[in-house]
Amino acid sequence: xxxxIGIVVxxxxxxxxxxxxxQPGTFLVQRTAxxxxxxxxxxxxxxxxxxxxxxxxxxxxxxAMKRNFSxxxxxxxxxxxxxxxxxxxxxxxxxxxxxxxxxxxxxLDFLKPFEAHN
Numbered sequence: 831x832x833x834x835i836g837i838v839v840x841x842x843x844x845x846x847x848x849x850x851x852x853q854p855g856t857f858l859v860q861r862t863a864x865x866x867x868x869x870x871x872x873x874x875x876x877x878x879x880x881x882x883x884x885x886x887x888x889x890x891x892x893x894a895m896k897r898n899f900s901x902x903x904x905x906x907x908x909x910x911x912x913x914x915x916x917x918x919x920x921x922x923x924x925x926x927x928x929x930x931x932x933x934x935x936x937x938l939d940f941l942k943p944f945e946a947h948n
Contacts, residue, residue, distance in 0.1 A: 859948070869931040876934050877925065878903060879910035891917045904928075919943045 865872050875881050879899060883889045895914035901907040905928040913920040919942040927935030940946040 873931050873934070874904075877905055877908075877928055879908055879923065879925075880904075882910070888918055891915070913942075916943060 875885060880903065889895070892914035895912055895918055898911045900909045900911075901924075904925075906925055908925045909922065910924075911920075911922045912918065919940060921938065921940040921942075923939070924937045925934060926937050927933060938948045940948075
């Protein structure tokens, strides 16, 4: 009986591993929201990391958070780094794409409390 259960478990693990090898190695997270404001006004708030403190909920979780900015003030190449308490951790964001009034691409790197690159 134990031998049959062992065989079933091994077969199940092999099937799961084979299935996992067919899955893509990347992922996409996309969110949308309806904001009752002109696209240009919203774009200006997101395209400039210096303005994030006014609206980002993460900024309020650690008022003593250390922030650093580099690169251009806004748009492609603008960089925002932070180091805070256990709730906000530390990391870095860089604007990689900026299409006025339409789209902003950001590379997001978390360093603490866990490492992740998005």
